[in-house]
Amino acid sequence: MFDQIPRQRPHTPLLDQIDDPAQLRALPEKQLPQLATELREYLLYCVGQTGGHFGAGLGVVELTIALHYIYNTPEDRLVWDVGHQTYPHKILTGRREQMLSMRQQGGLSGFPKRSESPYDTFGVGHSSTSISAALGMALGSPDERRVVAVIGDGAMTAGMAFEALNHAAHTGRDMLVVLNDNRMSISKNVGGLATYFARILASKTYLSMREGSRKILSVIPKAWQLARRTEEHVKGMITPGTLFEELGFNYVGPLDGHNMQDLVHTLRNLRNQRGPQLLHIVTTKGKGFGPAEEDPVGYHALNKLEPEPKVQVAAPETKKKGPKYQDIFGQWLCDTAALDDKLIAITPAMCEGSGMVDFAERFPERYHDVAIAEQHAVTLAAGLACEGQKPVVAIYSTFLQRGYDQMVHDVAIQNLDVTFAIDRAGLVGEDGPTHAGSFDLTFMRCLPNMVIAAPSDENECRQLLYTAYQHKGPAAVRYPRGTGPGVEIKQEMTELPIGKARVIREGASVAILSFGTLLAPAREAAERLGATLVDMRWVKPLDEELINRLADSHELLVTLEENTIAGGAGSAVAEYLNQRIRPVPLLQLGLPDKIIEHGKHQKLLAEIGLDAKGIEEQIRRRIEAMGNNNFNGQAAAI
């Protein structure tokens, strides 16, 4: 057990010999526990240096070694669910010396990524895709290939996982699903499935008998079939794997997921079993690092350790960071719930990240963590709205993609009073493209009945959340990961006019129409260009009266959004301008139509021209392209 995160690279002589799993498979089995110790210590050191996902990887150190030891990876396919637990996998598959580049621009992705390694068989990041992908690989491969999906108890709560289990059983294809049950999602895992798993683990009779039989089994593999027949006779008494058995899987478990010998022997047996197999292992999230075992929520992810101070110096007065947008939402939620008992808040397993811990504690009867079930979260809200409640769905932009049909079919078409608080809108930095909220303005803007707000700062976020909540119909407010520019937040909540923008500065020739939090860099660019600057506030409905006025009095309109340009807020303005008799040149700035890899958020924005300098430069290039003689405006002269 480690209780400190090593700040110097630990001595790992055995691990240093493993540059690929073939070298791992050449080790005598008795050396595997030592390898696990070294791998765990190296993982602690690396994540201490870089930050990133932490507890989940510690929990699968033994499993990762056993899987690569028994399966002929990458020929045999190993598909990880979510993928936040794959740092040990990356270390063992040739990337040990690249780990200090984790989640940095140009460095390793924090999730499996096909372009990064042949051992990363499937790109993940969103949960519950592993069984589907693994089955697809199995059906698309020669029979002799073995395919394994590793899915957590949290990811197993998503409907998609059961869609895949259902089909896998139908096909009867040989495959293994390893259910890594640590009783944790990011928060504690919730729901009937979690309770069911807990009952299995608590069934002492089952465990002692199975433990006993497995002890025999592990040394006499041939007895495996005999014991299974024996077990059939007692199955009536004990129902640990019933759920999966009834779905057509052969259930094996629960197994101690940190017992290397059991894992190796059981996987060796299972590798040769025909048909769909499910191995249920029990692990501890954060295993081997005391503080993470004690606080698996807090150690789900880790910021990189501050370098140890050479000498104790008073920390310089650094600018106090403002609150995170998630906490502005959480505060608004509690304040509004105190005023309106019809408010019910829903999160699909992202309580902490959505800023809802306080709300959950203060209003437990009006708080629903529905587990990893975004589709259900949205339609649950629709059902609540049918009964006159005022549900608020707190959801990351990227995860809302999973509940889009429900947003269309169950909320927008029925014009139900559901408020969507959409966090992580825009680029999210180190989590990369699987987690970026790049598309929500595009996929929501086309829905009838929706109103969509894009606040530009912390106070606007609070006021627009209040306004959207008061609106009697489907309403969305999208805001980014992290903190804002640090404006004063008015406690008083005011209902703002829907579809009305606010002019920030009057200029000439160029008018910048900013949608959301890029208003800060836009302000700098506008001042340098002498341009008009507008905080549009609403993507839908647009402030058409103002757009007309600006189009009549400026030579170039510029839209700005941290959403894909394709179909985004700027496209809404373009569609509106197309109706005018006198056209006006329009420049749409936003996320380009390409995958933007992981890296520091501000650096990524600068690279795509969405920092102040880039915005100004893109506008100047457009002015030049218009031909300065056609452009009499002041901006051309600067």
Ligand SMILES: Cc1ncc(C[n+]2csc(CCOP(=O)(O)OP(=O)(O)O)c2C)c(N)n1
């Ligand atoms: C569709 C989707 N929703 C939410 C998340 C956020 N998320 C990342 S990890 C995680 C918990 C996963 O729990 P589990 O599968 O049990 O893995 P563990 O962290 O316990 O190893 C969640 C909710 C996600 N990645 N994908």
Ligand SMILES: CC(=O)[C@@H](O)[C@H](O)COP(=O)(O)O
């Ligand atoms: C793996 C996963 O999907 C979550 O852990 C996600 O990375 C959380 O993102 P935030 O750090 O923005 O809450």
Ligand SMILES: [Mg+2]
């Ligand atoms: Mg879990």
